[in-house]
Amino acid sequence: xxxxxxxxxxxxxxxxxxxxxxxxxxxxxxxxxxxxxxxxxxxxxxxxxxxxxxxxxxxxxxxxxxxxxxxxxxxxxxxxxxxxxxxxxxxxxxxxxxxxxxxxxxxxxxxxxxxxxxxxxxxxxxxxxxxxxxxxxxxxxxxxxxxxxxxxxxxxxxxxxxxxxxxxxxxxxxxxxxxxxxxxxxxxxxxxxxxxxxxxxxxxxxxxxxxxxxxxxxxxxxxxxxxxxxxxxxxxxxxxxxxxxxxxxxxxxxxxxxxxxxxxxxxxxxxxxxxxxxxxxxxxxxxxxxxxxxxxxxxxxxxxxxxxxxxxxxxxxxxxxxxxxxxxxxxxxxxxxxxxxxxxxxxxxxxxxxxxxxxxxxxxxxx
Amino acid sequence: xxxxxxxxxxxxxxxxxxxxxxxxxxxxxxxxxxxxxxxxxxxxxxxxxxxxxxxxxxxxxxxxxxxxxxxxxxxxxxxxxxxxxxxxxxxxxxxxxxxxxxxxxxxxxxxxxxxxxxxxxxxxxxxxxxxxxxxxxxxxxxxxxxxxxxxxxxxxxxxxxxxxxxxxxxxxxxxxxxxxxxxxxxxxxxxxxxxxxxxxxxxxxxxxxxxxxxxxxxxxxxxxxxxxxxxxxxxxxxxxxxxxxxxxxxxxxxxxxxxxxxxxxxxxxxxxxxxxxxxxxxxxxxxxxxxxxxxxxxxxxxxxxxxxxxxxxxxxxxxxxxxxxxxxxxxxxxxxxxxxxxxxxxxxxxxxxxxxxxxxxxxxxxx
Numbered sequence: 001x002x003x004x005x006x007x008x009x010x011x012x013x014x015x016x017x018x019x020x021x022x023x024x025x026x027x028x029x030x031x032x033x034x035x036x037x038x039x040x041x042x043x044x045x046x047x048x049x050x051x052x053x054x055x056x057x058x059x060x061x062x063x064x065x066x067x068x069x070x071x072x073x074x075x076x077x078x079x080x081x082x083x084x085x086x087x088x089x090x091x092x093x094x095x096x097x098x099x100x101x102x103x104x105x106x107x108x109x110x111x112x113x114x115x116x117x118x119x120x121x122x123x124x125x126x127x128x129x130x131x132x133x134x135x136x137x138x139x140x141x142x143x144x145x146x147x148x149x150x151x152x153x154x155x156x157x158x159x160x161x162x163x164x165x166x167x168x169x170x171x172x173x174x175x176x177x178x179x180x181x182x183x184x185x186x187x188x189x190x191x192x193x194x195x196x197x198x199x200x201x202x203x204x205x206x207x208x209x210x211x212x213x214x215x216x217x218x219x220x221x222x223x224x225x226x227x228x229x230x231x232x233x234x235x236x237x238x239x240x241x242x243x244x245x246x247x248x249x250x251x252x253x254x255x256x257x258x259x260x261x262x263x264x265x266x267x268x269x270x271x272x273x274x275x276x277x278x279x280x281x282x283x284x285x286x287x288x289x290x291x292x293x294x295x296x297x298x299x300x301x302x303x304x305x306x307x308x309x310x311x312x313x314x315x316x317x318x319x320x321x322x323x324x325x326x327x328x329x330x331x332x333x334x335x336x337x338x339x340x341x342x343x344x345x346x347x348x349x350x351x352x353x354x355x356x357x358x359x360x361x362x363x364x365x366x367x
Numbered sequence: 368x369x370x371x372x373x374x375x376x377x378x379x380x381x382x383x384x385x386x387x388x389x390x391x392x393x394x395x396x397x398x399x400x401x402x403x404x405x406x407x408x409x410x411x412x413x414x415x416x417x418x419x420x421x422x423x424x425x426x427x428x429x430x431x432x433x434x435x436x437x438x439x440x441x442x443x444x445x446x447x448x449x450x451x452x453x454x455x456x457x458x459x460x461x462x463x464x465x466x467x468x469x470x471x472x473x474x475x476x477x478x479x480x481x482x483x484x485x486x487x488x489x490x491x492x493x494x495x496x497x498x499x500x501x502x503x504x505x506x507x508x509x510x511x512x513x514x515x516x517x518x519x520x521x522x523x524x525x526x527x528x529x530x531x532x533x534x535x536x537x538x539x540x541x542x543x544x545x546x547x548x549x550x551x552x553x554x555x556x557x558x559x560x561x562x563x564x565x566x567x568x569x570x571x572x573x574x575x576x577x578x579x580x581x582x583x584x585x586x587x588x589x590x591x592x593x594x595x596x597x598x599x600x601x602x603x604x605x606x607x608x609x610x611x612x613x614x615x616x617x618x619x620x621x622x623x624x625x626x627x628x629x630x631x632x633x634x635x636x637x638x639x640x641x642x643x644x645x646x647x648x649x650x651x652x653x654x655x656x657x658x659x660x661x662x663x664x665x666x667x668x669x670x671x672x673x674x675x676x677x678x679x680x681x682x683x684x685x686x687x688x689x690x691x692x693x694x695x696x697x698x699x700x701x702x703x704x705x706x707x708x709x710x711x712x713x714x715x716x717x718x719x720x721x722x723x724x725x726x727x728x729x730x731x732x733x734x
Contacts, residue, residue: 009387013380016541019586020376174383183586218597218614219386219550222622226593230585247585255589 005215011261012156012174014143017254019183021243027101027144027182028061034099034140043089043097043139044068045112047104047146060101060144067094071108076276076283079125079162082114086125095119099140102178105199106150106283109143110158113176116141117158125171126162134173143178146187148249149199149284151206151257153181168273183254185246196241197314198284200249201305203256204231205287208301209266210259213345223259227252235308266346267297270339271363277335278328279320289320293366297346321364333360372582378628379523379541381510384621386550388610394468394511394549395428401466401507410456410464410506411435412479414471414513427468427511434461438475443649446492446529449481453492462486466507469545472566473517473650476510477525480543483508484525492538493529501540510545513554515616516566516651518573518624520548535640550621552613563608564681565651567616568672570623571598572654575668576633577626580712590626594619602675633713634664637706638730644702645695646687656687660733664713688731700727 018026031042042062048070050056057068067089075081089095096119102112114125116138121128128134143153152158156177157170170176188196207224210216230252234245271294272286281289292309295302309316324332337343337360343351385393398409409429415437417423424435434456442448456462463486469479481492483505488495495501510520519525523544524537537543555563574591577583597619601612638661639653648656659676662669676683691699704710704727710718 005387009390009393010383010385012383015382016377016379018377020372020584023376026376185585217387218552218611218618219621222593222597222615222618225596226589229592230589244585248589251585251589254586 005217011219011258012177013258014154014177014181015179017181017183019250021184021186021247023182023184024060024144024187027142028059030142030180030182031061031099031101036098039096039098040065041094041097042066043094043100043115045085045100045102045104045108045115046070047108048072049104049146056103060103067092067097071104071111073105073107076107077111077114077158077160079129079160082111082118082125082160085111086115086118089115089119097139099142101142101144103144103146105145105147106152109145109152109178110160110170112141112143113138113152113158113178114160114171117171117173117175125160126165128171128173129160129162129167129169131172132174134171134175137175140179142180142182144182144184144187145250145253147191147195147199148188148246148253149202149256151203151253151260153178153183154254154257155260166277168277181254183250185243185250188246188250189241189243191241193241193312194314197235197309197312198282198288200231200234200240200252201288201291202284203227203249203252204235204305205268205291205301206265207231207256207259208298209268209342209346210263212298212301213264213266214348215264215345217262220259220262223255224263227256227259230255232304235312236304238311240312264345265342267294267343269342270336273339274332274335274364275320275367278331281317281320285317288316289367292316293363320367324361324365329361332364333357336360372584378586378625379544380625381521381544381548382546384548384550386617388551388553388614390549390551391427391511391554394509395426397509397547397549398428398466398468403465406463406465407432408461408464409433410461410467410482412452412467412469412471412475412482413437414475415439416471416513423470427470434459434464438471438478440472440474443474443643444478444481444525444527446496446527449478449485449492449527452478453482453485456482456486464506466509468509468511470511470513472512472514473519476512476519477527477537479508479510480505480519480525480545481527481538484538484540484542492527493532495538495540496527496529496534496536498539499541501538501542504542507546509547509549511549511551511554512617512620514558514562514566515555515613515620516569516623518570518620518627520545520550521621521624522627533644535644548621550617552610552617555613555617556608556610558608560608560679561681564602564676564679565655567598567601567607567619568655568658568675569651570594570616570619571602571672572635572658572668573632574598574623574626575665576635576709576713577630579665579668580631580633581715582631582712584629587626587629590622591630594623594626597622599671602679603671605678607679631712632709634661634710636709637703640706641699641702641731642687642734645698648684648687652684655683656734659683660730687734691728691732696728699731700724703727
């Protein structure tokens with residue numbers, strides 16, 4: 001296959017990052033250093049998973065005048081959920097905070113990025129879904145991932161679904177990138193094993209898709225290769241959640257996020273997006289369900305994935321596409337083939353010649 | 368060997384980078400976008416290698432009111448050479464340029480970084496040799512490497528020798544990091560083969576030293592591993608200067624620079640520094656001379672290096688340490704063992720027990 005130009009020519013890096021077990025202890029000082037005469041208060045957006053943890057906001061440096069919101073992870077972010085949160089911040093007097101801390105998984109980190117952009121740019125979340133529509137820098141923002149794999153800490157997007165239009169698209173902008181990221185592997189020690197696996201595989205799957213594609217460049221390939229190496233370290237080891245393996249996976253997540261910025265996915269992500277849209281499956285578990293059924297496109301990665309899932313004794317949802325109706329079949333096909341860029345990346349511009357309706361449905365029926 | 372904490376906990380990334388063959392064509396627009404009412408002029412520091420190239424400064428966007436200086440690469444930067452250049456810029460009315468473009472190898476890039484810091488911080492270059500002594504951000508700066516390997520485009524230092532004190536030390540500071548880096552592999556097509564090899568091996572050698580050391584962290588290791596992979600791609604291929612191999616080496620240089628920020632070197636660099644100090648050998652060729660003679664510390668890397676150098680038909684300086692006097696021997700030993708951190712990284716805190724004077728000299732005599 002010929003190598004095609006990705007079209008990506010410019011990359012915005014995360015400003016700074018702090019790393020290592022215990023790095024989270026530095027967040028409070030970081031927040032304090034951003035408070036100034038102009039802006040004394042701060043905003044803390046915390047994954048609801050930590051709601052029961054005693055004084056979690058205080059440990060991150062929150063003071064009484066700050067806004068603390070726990071972010072639900074039942075659904076992935078919507079333009080509506082973002083707009084509602086921004087409205088709450090305006091009405092509580094947090095229109096111009098000194099900094100916003102996002103503490104959690106991809107949903108929470110993406111929410112922090114979107115809120116940061118909206119507080120300075122005004123308008124509604126839907127106004128900025130697309131490429132380079134954000135006009136001015138957002139509020140200073142700090143990202144602290146508490147689970148590894150999606151790479152939201154490193155990317156220039158924050159994915160949101162617009163329920164009115166059905167559009168799932170982020171604010172792709174240099175301004176969406178975090179100013180400071182804190183990579184503390186000790187935070188992932190309590191992640192449930194299945195979730196740890198599904199989320200970590202998000203980095204692996206993106207990168208094996210990118211490396212098998214035809215849109216390529218030397219820097220994206222480098223980030224992808226090392227991300228895959230790190231994921232192998234983790235998921236082919238006997239204890240994927242040992243301290244050093246959690247460090248590896250946190251680095252894989254960050255570098256995988258860097259890879260995303262300069263490359264494209266392949267066959268797995270379009271099918272996975274269809275499972276999310278039609279059945280509401282979360283992104284990471286949907287990716288695993290799809291890779292499990294699409295070995296014909298990625299035979300080596302599929303074999304390795306099977307080895308990993310068996311070694312780590314991970315359960316995958318079964319029969320996700322049992323009892324499909326004609327309506328569901330049509331919805332799944334439409335939601336898959338709309339992802340033209342990744343499908344072209346994997347199969348060429350004429351991808352519909354091989355990826356027929358019948359073949360698409362037979363793949364879904366294996367999931 | 369136990370893994371020790373590197374002590375490095377925070378990393379400042381290059382703000383943005385542009386990459387790909389032809390990316391250099393975007394430099395002029397980038398410079399134009401930085402000119403403003405407050406500051407209309409720009410500074411161009413260009414490797415003297417390009418002096419004969421017709422309108423090289425104009426192709427980078429230079430206008431008549433701008434300052435254009437060609438940087439000599441006979442010697443590596445000194446605090447004196449930096450101070451003299453800054454004085455020239457002050458007297459020509461370029462005290463507050465809109466941006467500084469560094470176009471060249473490590474010497475030119477490091478010069479651009481140092482000048483940028485001095486124009487806003489005042490004083491002399493020697494005032495800032497050390498860690499975090501730069502007080503305020505420098506002038507906006509754009510780095511365009513024209514040779515790959517040292518990673519100066521990605522690091523937070525700019526190495527300078529203070530001839531009065533004998534101190535070779537950079538301005539290690541977050542403010543030293545480039546705001547924008549342009550990675551255009553087409554620029555390296557005319558590099559002489561020997562120089563291309565020596566400079567590229569700088570990335571390889573740093574990373575194999577880091578990976579063999581005891582001061583380690585997951586992110587430094589990840590950058591180092593992929594840098595070594597890329598160097599293998601390049602130097603174990605039949606045509607190390609093919610277009611795709613030059614892309615690989617430019618990425619290796621950038622990622623190797625990222626690795627430097629979070630890791631330590633080993634035995635090669637202290638010996639190499641001694642060759643530079645005592646005999647004036649440039650850093651990259653000195654590294655190769657040392658690795659060639661120190662296989663006992665890095666047997667696998669040494670074997671691979673020998674394979675690379677033979678495959679690429681590269682000539683190494685011979686008899687560098689022939690005819691040593693007692694005075695030279697003492698100088699070489701002193702200049703080697705002062706690098707305690709890298710030697711500890713490679714051999715442990717008690718490194719002098721194995722690295723005796725006799726052994727040091729017998730190693731130099733093989734060079």
